[in-house]
Amino acid sequence: MIKLLYSAVLLLLTPVSLLYFLLRSRKDPAYRQRLSERLALQRVPKQAVGGIVVHAVSVGEVVAATPLIKALQQQYPELTLTVTCTTPTGSSRIINSFGASMHHCYLPLDTPGAVRRFLSKLQPQAVILLETELWPNLLQQCRQALIPTVVVNARLSARSAKGYRRWYGFSRLALDNISLLLAQDHATARRFKALGCKADIQVCGNLKYDMLLPAQHAALVSQFQPPLSGRQVWVAGSTHAGEDELLLQAYQQLKPQFPQLLLIIVPRHPERFNTVAQLISEAGLSYLRRSDSGTVTAQHDVMLADTMGELLAWYQLADVVFIGGSLIERGGHNPLEAMYFAKPIQSGRHVFNFAYAYQWLAAEQALSWVADVPSLVQSTAQLLTDSTLAQQQGSKAQALYQRHSGASKRMCQAIAAYLGEGIADFAVAANAEGISWYQRQVFTARTQLSFAPQHWQQQQAIIGQSQGRNTAWFVRHLQHKFVLRHYYRGGLIGKLVTDKFCYQSVLYSRAMQEFALLRQLRRYQLPVPRPLAAHYYANGLCYQSDIMVELIPGARDLATLLGAAEALSEAQWQQLGRLLGRFHQYGVYHSDLNCHNILLDSEGRFWLIDFDKCALRHAGSWQQDNLARLLRSLQKERGLQPGFGWQPEHWQWLLAGYQQQFGG
Incomplete structure (x- = not known):
């Protein structure tokens, strides 16, 4: 109900949002440009499909994300990253920082349709969100499409945590759908856990301690150093x-x-530029607006920095830095840029958004607290007069910054470890025959990939086939062996329409859902076959699908094994029960759990196969229904096959292992 209400409100507000962009465009024309991206109606270049999406809301977050994005580009050099934001200033910074090395667009509004189009066009392997950009529809649709979502540089103050608890039902829309959360500090990790966030939560530090200077930074500093010579800034x-x-x-x-x-003075928000200019004028001070492109002279008392993306340059040129948002109950702003340049820092006490950074600064005596005009005057005069004190404070702040660096490397390693195998060599191909996902490690050229059994027969690569209701082909390709399976309908409708399914976009098709689910289960280190390729072909209101999965060497299904009168030991039945318990602990619903879809390999390991129409679910009655389905299949085979190596007491052995997995 809450999800429907949220989506309905967003849909109603969509015209208002577009009107807002148009109104903002009166001051900044960039807001009325690329409006199609706000609704995910734009075209996407083919090289961006199948990559990784990184979202940073605006210019500050883009600056913070830059070292992580560069680390991800090094980790996955064959993939194109899509870097998104929501503001023109963020967009400009992304383009200036990365150029053609990535794909860039705006993140669309969080309406169901826009998000669905965005994901279907990009078909990303993962979506990475910076800090607090927790959009419910985006996170929920990623979960439905089995796309891992990673929140990096996550921070949650005690005050914000209270807000999450106050709107707990709404918060769950986001918190229940995060795969991996990389927190800045242990307090943030504890707060997310206390809110019931089900993600894998790790502490990796703060990305902003790994700041990379933008390409134009040195030129900007060089431009302003001469006119500021001899001035105290x-x-x-x-x-x-x-x-x-x-x-x-x-x-x-x-x-x-x-x-x-x-x-x-560098106002936080552009809409306040004119207001601040009026305040300076009313104070009777001579000032220069940066946007006027003039030069600071000895007659100027104040410069109003009313351009975006240049704060780092002003900090480097400063003798003393005051960090805003701290004299009022705003929660403060990030002091790390000033720390990077070894500047003496002033701040008010309202810094709950960056509490740890300011606590560390205060503990190192690398910070001057201010509260009002007298304390501002006293602190600034002291720092301007006592150069030794100013230098000591700045050096301590810089040393603190350097001690906490390395977060981007830790986050990149955590992301790579979570996403696991097959990310770097994943590829998407689209042509008249449909859309294919495949691993380049197996199919080194797109021309090697075919989902037609006749192709592999001509290559004399068929090494066997299944004997089930529909044929699955066993294929040898180079050093790989895999199973090629076409999707067929079952039941009465299957007699009328054998292999055509009602239209779904590519992410939600049978083959791609099974492919993505198998990848996720392997991240959980569950014994399932490795997916190698999947195919989707849409034709009008229908589509067809195929999948290729790795062949488990030396494995036989449980029905065949027991049918040959080879009974399992009590230990093996318990082993199987524990394995099924592991699957259920991870919320794996197997829609057709029967003795034909359980394999035992030559090394004594059990595997589960055939995950068509399966899903990840929260715990519920379906778990017992799953076990009941397996029991019925064993009973059925026992009735069909004389000498079938299963007895009712064996089921109790399996249940004992299952209960052991749950601590019973």
Whole structure:
């Protein structure tokens, strides 16, 4: 119900959102450009299909994500990353930072249709979200399509956690659908666990300690260094309403003592640029707007930095840095850029959004707390007068920054470990014959891939076939052996329409769902065959599908084995019971759990196969129904095959192993 309400509200607000972009475009024309991407109506280049999506909401998050994106590009050099954001400034930063080395577009609005189009067009192997970008429809549809979702650099303050608990039903839409969550600190990890987040949660540190300077940074610093020579520079970064007034009053009191002092104000939000300009004018101070492209002179008291993406340059040029959002109950802003440049830092006490960073700074005596105009005046005067103190504070802050670096490497390693095998050599091919997913390690050229049994017969590569209701072909290709299976309908309708299914987009087709599910089960280290390729062909209102999975060497299905009067030992039945318990603990629903879909290999290991129409579910009565289905299949085969090596007491052995897995 909550999901439907959320989606309905978003659909109703879609025209409002588009109108908002148009209104914003009066000041920034970029907001009315690429509107098709807001609804995922754009074309996607073929090289971007089958890659990894990384989402960073705006320019600050893009800066933070840059070292991780570069690490992922090195980890998966054959894949094209799609880097998304929601703002024009973020978009500009992505393009400037990565150029043609990745695909870029806006993340669409979180409506069901837009998200479905976005995922179906890109068919990503994973979606990586930065910090707090937890969009319910995106996360839910990724789960339905069996696309792993990773939240990196996650942070959750105590205040935000209270909000999540207050809106618990809504929060569950997101928290129940995260695969891997990489937290900045242990407190964040504890809070997400306390909220019932079911993700694999790890602590990897803060990406912002791995900052990479943008390409244009050095040129910008070089441009402004000469006119600022001889000036003492006080930078107030990311300021909010209620702070600029205090800073201007403090500046007026400092000016007589420090006649060469220049205050650079960098408002957090562009819509406040004109308001801050009016405040400076009303204070009777001479100022320059950065957007006017003029040059700072000795007559200027204040520079209004009313352009985006240049905060790092102002911090590097500063003698003292004030971090905004901290004199009011906004929660503060990230001090890490100032720490990187070894600057003495000032902040108000309202820093709950970055509590750990400020606690560490305070513990190292690398921070000056301020609260009002008198404390701003006192602190700034002290730091401008006592260069030794300023240098010591800056050096301690920089050393702290360096001690906490390395998060991007840890996160990349955690992501690679979670995603597991087959990511780097995964490929998607689309042509008139349909869409194919395949592993390049097995099919080194697209021309080697065929889902037609006749092709493999001509290659004399068929090494066997199954004897079930529909034929599955066993194929040898180079050093690989695999099973090729076409999807057929069952039941009465299967007699009328043998192999055509009602239209579904590619991600939700039978073959791609089974392929993706097998990959996920192998991430859980469950014994299932490795998926090698899948095929989807849509024709009008129908589609057809095929899949290739690795052949389990030396394995026989349980029905064949027991039919040959080869009884399993009590230990083996318990082993099988424990294995089924493991599958159920991971929420694996097998729609056709029977003795034909359980294999025993030559090394005594059990495997489960044939995951068509299977799914991941929350615990429920289906688990006992699963076991009951297996019991019925054993009873049926016992009635059909004289000497079948199964007796009712063997079922109790299996149940004993199953209960052991659950601690019974």
